[in-house]
Amino acid sequence: MMDWTDRHCRYFLRLLSPSVFLYTEMVTAAAIHHGDSDRFLRFDQSEHPIALQLGGSDPVLMANATRRAGEYGYDEININVGCPSDKVQSGQFGACLMARPDIVAGCYRAMVTETDVPVTVKTRIGIDDQDSYEFLLAFVERLVEAGCQKFIVHARIAILDGLSPKENRTVPPLNYDRVYRLKQEFPELDIVINGGLSSIEDIESALLHVDGAMVGRQAYQQPYFLAELEHHLDPDAVLPERREIVERMLPYIDTNIAAGVPLNRVTRHMLGLFAGQPGARAWRRTISEQAHRDGAGSEVLIKALNAMPIAA
Numbered sequence: 119m120m121d122w123t124d125r126h127c128r129y130f131l132r133l134l135s136p137s138v139f140l141y142t143e144m145v146t147a148a149a150i151h152h153g154d155s156d157r158f159l160r161f162d163q164s165e166h167p168i169a170l171q172l173g174g175s176d177p178v179l180m181a182n183a184t185r186r187a188g189e190y191g192y193d194e195i196n197i198n199v200g201c202p203s204d205k206v207q208s209g210q211f212g213a214c215l216m217a218r219p220d221i222v223a224g225c226y227r228a229m230v231t232e233t234d235v236p237v238t239v240k241t242r243i244g245i246d247d248q249d250s251y252e253f254l255l256a257f258v259e260r261l262v263e264a265g266c267q268k269f270i271v272h273a274r275i276a277i278l279d280g281l282s283p284k285e286n287r288t289v290p291p292l293n294y295d296r297v298y299r300l301k302q303e304f305p306e307l308d309i310v311i312n313g314g315l316s317s318i319e320d321i322e323s324a325l326l327h328v329d330g331a332m333v334g335r336q337a338y339q340q341p342y343f344l345a346e347l348e349h350h351l352d353p354d355a356v357l358p359e360r361r362e363i364v365e366r367m368l369p370y371i372d373t374n375i376a377a378g379v380p381l382n383r384v385t386r387h388m389l390g391l392f393a394g395q396p397g398a399r400a401w402r403r404t405i406s407e408q409a410h411r412d413g414a415g416s417e418v419l420i421k422a423l424n425a426m427p428i429a430a
């Protein structure tokens with residue numbers, strides 16, 4: 119999730135859930151081409167399994183980014199056809215590409231020649247007034263023809279003119295049935311549903327219809343949810359204590375600080391760890407007040423733990 123997640127976030131989430139499939143925030147193919155690609159592409163080996171999400175519509179740039187990603191060992195490359203922001207639309211990629219399936223198919227074909235890992239597509243169920251199953255179907259069919267086998271579908275349309283990206287994640291209503299129908303008609307495809315899943319029950323009921331569930335905001339804002347989910351789906355999986363997760367972050371933080379990463383770049387992802395627990399507010403406050411200070415190190419997390427009741 120752009121502006122929210124990064125490799126530090128994924129390192130932290132991986133401690134909470136050993137098997138969840140993690141996705142990077144969208145990285146544009148142009149940024150990889152023109153910029154310091156290592157900054158965008160490197161990740162810690164513990165983040166596996168991990169997908170790189172690419173944004174773009176130029177097959178040459180998308181193929182080039184896919185080839186570069188190959189040097190890092192991503193487990194999947196995902197094409198973003200879901201982002202509604204103006205910036206993305208002016209670059210002609212993201213959700214507006216739902217209306218240009220040939221372009222996405224062209225990117226797909228160029229990308230698969232550069233990698234052995236699956237190339238997948240994340241899309242909406244429609245855009246603007248193109249809010250029908252047939253529109254989604256035409257898009258998916260074109261990609262299936264090109265060879266795509268896995269789709270992550272955010273189960274609401276994107277309104278490209280008039281709604282902010284934030285509103286585009288809440289205002290258009292969720293329509294899970296449209297995604298379920300896609301799976302019914304293409305049982306051989308790997309269909310992952312996304313949008314508004316915030317409880318174990320939500321996920322279990324979605325999994326009765328589709329192959330997977332992608333969780334965005336809930337996983338970021340209440341990261342311990344991932345640990346509970348993993349434990350629920352696999353009761354043999356150990357449910358880690360929240361405090362233990364903090365302790366396991368300390369060496370990672372020390373290494374990153376030694377490499378010049380400011381403390382709050384890592385700890386900002388940990389603010390929600392104790393959400394709903396006694397002392398959650400003290401945890402957040404200590405970190406928010408102290409992690410940005412010059413020279414702040416992992417001792418801030420110890421202080422934040424000590425500011426909480428012992429049972430948390």
Ligand SMILES: Cc1cc2nc3c(=O)[nH]c(=O)nc-3n(C[C@H](O)[C@H](O)[C@H](O)COP(=O)(O)O)c2cc1C
Pocket residue numbers: 119120121122142143144171198200201240272287312313314315332333334335336
């Ligand atoms: C801050 C923020 C940034 C996001 N950035 C991306 C992104 O880079 N790529 C993407 O496919 N979706 C992005 N999304 C959308 C989420 O992946 C997801 O589709 C959406 O939030 C609905 O799922 P949820 O209800 O589980 O959060 C972003 C969402 C948020 C809140």
